[in-house]
Amino acid sequence: MSISPSFLDELRNRVPVSRIVGKKVTWDLRRSNQAKGDWWAPCPFHGEKTASFHVDDQKGFYYCFGCHAKGDALTFLRESDGLDFIEAVKVLAAEAGLPMPERDPAEAKKADRRSVLADAMEAATRHFRMQLGTGQGGAAREYLSGRGLDQAGIDRFELGFAADTRQGLLSALKEKGIPQDVMDEAGLIIVPDDGGTPYDRFRGRIIFPIRDARGRAIAFGGRAMDPNARAKYLNSPETALFDKGRNLYNVAAARSAVSRGAPLIVAEGYMDVIALSLAGFEGAVAPLGTAITEDQLRLMWRISPEPVIMLDGDAAGQRAALRLIDLALPMTGPGQALRFVTLPTGQDPDDLIRAHGAGALQKLLDGARPLVDLLWEREVEGREFDSPERRAALDASLRKSIALIPDEATRNHYTAALKERRFELFGGRRGAGRLTPGPRDWRGRRGQPEPARAQTRATPLGQQDAGDATLESMVLALCAAYPGLASRVESRLELLAPVDEGRAALCHDLLAGTDSAAGRAALARIMEDAYVRASPLIRQPQDAEKAAVVLGNILDKIEARRAAMAELSRAEAEIQGMVDEGLTWRMSESARARHLAEKPAIEDSTDLNEDRGALSARLASYFDTRRTKGGG
Template sequence: MSLPPGFLDELRSRLSLGQVVGRKVMWDSRKSNQGKGDLWASCPFHQEKSASFHVDDRKGFYYCFGCHAKGDAISFVQDTENVGFMEAIKILADEAGLPIPQQDPLAQQKADKRTQLIDIMEQAVQYHRLQLQTGQAAAARDYLAGRGLSPDAQTRWEIGFAPAHGGVMAHLTGKGVDPKLVIEAGLAAESDRGGAPYDRFRGRIMFPIRDARGRAIGFGGRAMDPNHPAKYYNSPETALFDKGRSLFNHGPAREAAGKGKPLIVAEGYMDVIALSEAGFTATVAPLGTAITEDQLRLLWRIAAEPIIALDGDKAGLRAAMRVIDIALPLLQAGQSLRFALMPDGLDPDDLIKQQGASAMQKLIDAAIPMVQLLWQRETEGRNFDSPERRAALDKALREKVLLIQDPSIRSHYGQAIKDLRWALFSARKSAPRHGAQRAWMANKDPWRREISPVATSKNSILGAGGASEDHLREAVILATLICNPSVSPDFESALERVECRDQTHQAMQACILRHLGADDLKSAIIAEIGAAPLENLLGQSHVAISPAVRKAGNMETARLCLAEEFAKLAARQGHAREIEDAVEDLSGTADEGVTWRLAQASAALDKAGRGDNEDKAEYETGENGALMNKDERSAFDSLLNQIAFEKGSARSK
């Protein structure tokens, strides 16, 4: 709404900033000179002992010499009451007795109608509160007491009761209220059969719903009849009430959040009341619907990171997942959600009653970010043991991340999911697959404890020299990526497939994947695992003489070196896996098919491990002068083709 010129000046001239601020602070009598409008107090915006907050009442400005907060009466109300600009204007205009100009006569009529309806709703609140003390409401009082609500708490929350017969319609019309206005307020409805209007709320405990300014705009009613199909029932859409744009306990929660309390979003009225009574005063609830876009925007106006605390049952989890889909396109920097999931079968009210407020505080403190719940939704209870299933996971997550409009947040979400994906699949790679490996995990000494001749055969075939050679190649690959970080994104898939046996190599591999494409991988590695491992890696002689390390920064040399090293490592490890599979198939008497496979794989592994001067006829020269056998050359060409394809796909997007 636009305000006419001069209105704000008139508003400021009618107000005393000292009076507005004086409601929130205690003036320091030693430093202040009230006669001159020179006022000092401890700052309401930060914790301090000295009086560094200064108000110049004559000029209408304040300034804090500690935190540098400054402004006028409007900004002070905005910041201390946690309200928007127009709401601050309305608060101050009411205080100054200055009516806010209406835009046109029709707007004035609507405002007058709203004022009438609000007055009717306030009368209804008082009527229902009185009804709670009557004999008809005995069962309702017993229910509230059983839920742990004392009479004082019932008064604080203005809880009432709607009798089954002769309710609010008869009461209000008996006081001269136009029946049409009672219907427009949502308290009564026209009969479909042409009879007299009837009360919408009958035989229900009544919870008043107030807007951010504390005005009664609707009701929520809980049925006392356990067999009633609608356990909870809200006011219909009216000129006052839009349930998709309203929050239960909006005003008090906004004020509490402005004082530093975490904003919690619960599921229903009783959860809000239980949490607030337990000290979590910045708690709200949507009104009978899943959280809407408009409600999310309201929440973000109150706090940057609301905590969604939904029930721990399947319905609560489904509601949390729906919130994610609504929130993703709306995310902005510094504006997100966290989730505190209740134990299965408990809501916040149950948890506080059974385990106390401290248990709820622990859940709030441990609330997880939205990206983690998104990952949980797509992965929990599912098996990703095939490329197709992993591809389906990637597609589902990619579609969700692409919903995010903010490019910076979209990038960070992609990186976070990449980290979670790496953690999931690297854990699967390192998980024990065979009996001897399970023994190693449990006893740290598999081969000594393993007495099977099959395992002995496998170990003699694989040999120790091959593992040593793999270790050397891994070192060259990691050093090349670290010294030439800009090429690392091209080899992400190849690096993910490497199964490093050395723990230091594993840590470096994980760090490179986490910081893929970063300008300074060395600093990232030092920060995560220390400087010594990196110095040891780069100081190894076979690493130091590698062209891609010696000539760091030559991207073409780095790419060719990496492609060849990955190809040789892939060829060798592929043959090694064939041997492992063949050995696992050996039980009792070996059949001819398995022994043939074992012999072929063993011969291929032997070729993969030969020196560059052996059997040169079976080798050809690689791009940077190294000899490569046919399997290695095939892996090399395949890797280069894959990189070229991925780059082309990226450009087309």
């Protein structure tokens, strides 16, 4: 139904936000200014004692300075009561004393027909509930009692029973004046194509009424009492009221519970939802005989930003989780996340609660894992990564999955999280795909350089250049100031490998997207560096592309310096009194490469250049000293 903006504006003008909000909060009258329509109260969304929730009637909005909830009267009704948009408009219209706008005639006809079908469904619900209390429903009552349901639980979920007769419901509804074509359209009976006698769709089954978000009975689920029945569970067919891929069992009650702070738990079936709800987990829902669909995901996210998917621990539960990964990734983003709980093998929520209590289930919920965990497990489970090709295949598969995520920030965080897991996988013990650095792997387990040997530390070659430290500071500061920049130079940043433990921790945080105390402390020290503070790119992080170019220039300098130092180290090992022409040529080539690196295409305005003759002077001094000592 389309609502004109002018009608919505009229509602907002007639109904102050404080009138709607005031039904849910207690105003702090000492802080509020009623005459000006300025109201303060403890926030109804995150349960606090201080009055940080502000309502401004003149501007027509509310805002919480604690949890940052904000919106107008319609938003408040939707968030606090779990109403959809049209329902919220109806409540506000009633509050304003305004009739809802006239509907389109064709739409009105469809709505009237749906209303007729809904009435038939309510009549069927009453019939099934009555049948459960008769002699024919004795076995069904025993089954429900064995599953821990008392009469209060049966009444709460309106459970019923369809007797094993061909026309029990058909006859009962005819007596109430409901036409056969309405029963057929509502999916309550089956009319044979050959013109045979119509008969009840549900026979010999426990009946679970399925209601939509508005509380209307739209379908039924039936569990067979006969263990040899061809289908253990049978659902209503799709009708004008019921689309099984767009609805969830218990959605109305769950939405109300979530609005009061309960988690949204997505279980597998009707009895799981009932067991969870009766144990105090009232935000439980279930799909309707199918795998979770895109529309059901969207419905879940309208109720809660982070539903918890509860899966059985068997193979079928794991397959369901893997299917959901590819469905959810193209839809995930800020405010649309999933977490997962896997039940012990062979147990459903009812078994777990009865065996170990609600506390055991709460412990599982507290340990619910994010979607990225399941994505990682899917890619590495049962696989070996003992060759570059297999690692490359893993990287390609992860990149393909991450590319499905539409939100850039979410993609970046997934990339960082998966890099962290990859680092842990390939940084552990040898075997099972976990590789250990060998004697030639100079970077070591954590990407750190091999500590300088005692005899090397004693020479000029073993001492860190002060200019390198400043350049290193600029690299880390730029990557910290521009999120996502580290991932663009990942391989080069890994090779940076700072010797200082704090900087090493910061480097790891930037690559993995983590946040460690050591990394934060190192960044604070770096930001005190005069050269870093003087950089416009650091003082006002705005031009990410220029920052990327400058970062590349600085890394070129660092790599050229290190290459020169490596040549010096090899020269120290090779010199035996006289310098041959080959060694001289290599040293000159190293100096030339460094000179080119010191002349980047774009420079930050910070003066980070050093005397380009310093290396030549250092070489000359070093070789003169060696000749003097060696007599060469």
